[in-house]
Amino acid sequence: AQTVTQSQPEMSVQEAETVTLSCTYDTSESDYYLFWYKQPPSRQMILVIRQEAYKQQNATENRFSVNFQKAAKSFSLKISDSQLGDAAMYFCAYRTYQGGSEKLVFGKGTKLTVNP
């Protein structure tokens, strides 16, 4: 069964600094997709970035980038120039098709605090 592990329940960063959130996953599939979602106190789930497993190039969205290491099954999120609005829960997610069914697994989340 696929699992997604976020080993850091909480992280903190100073405003304008860089922080990296870790995510590892376990799968025997070769074709899958990985996502990072942000959940601020408003409770909305907001897509931050996504990565296709077949792409070697790491995805980037403005201040957000990932370090995707397929062999190590690692998918970390780097936030550069952290802003107060980045404070939120961050969830890593894995998605694939298996046996005719869609498989979706989320990690338990990392709470990010941004200090002024």
Place this chain on the structure above:
Amino acid sequence: DAGITQSPRHKVTETGTPVTLRCHQTENHRYMYWYRQDPGHGLRLIHYSYGVKDTDKGEVSDGYSVSRSKTEDFLLTLESATSSQTSVYFCAISESEGGSVNQPQHFGDGTRLSIL
């Protein structure tokens, strides 16, 4: 923002009563999902739908049923609510081209359900 409306936004009910949560979308997306979010567990998939009248179970489907009679509506029913089903419930939608799962999910604002 994706046009997703969850109703009700909050509900308090008693053990043993039936409860139905509704998810309505205006995006005409094929896929719809129901998740529950609990502290320490992240998001867990309950059921999902890949078309009208087509549904499949997720990770935590026991005690829940779903129905999708039209593209825009996906209903989650707790036939006889229990206190363990107290949670925040999220609906999500996504489009999927050619069977791939690379399209991200877009989430509703959640329903807070309390079962006393």
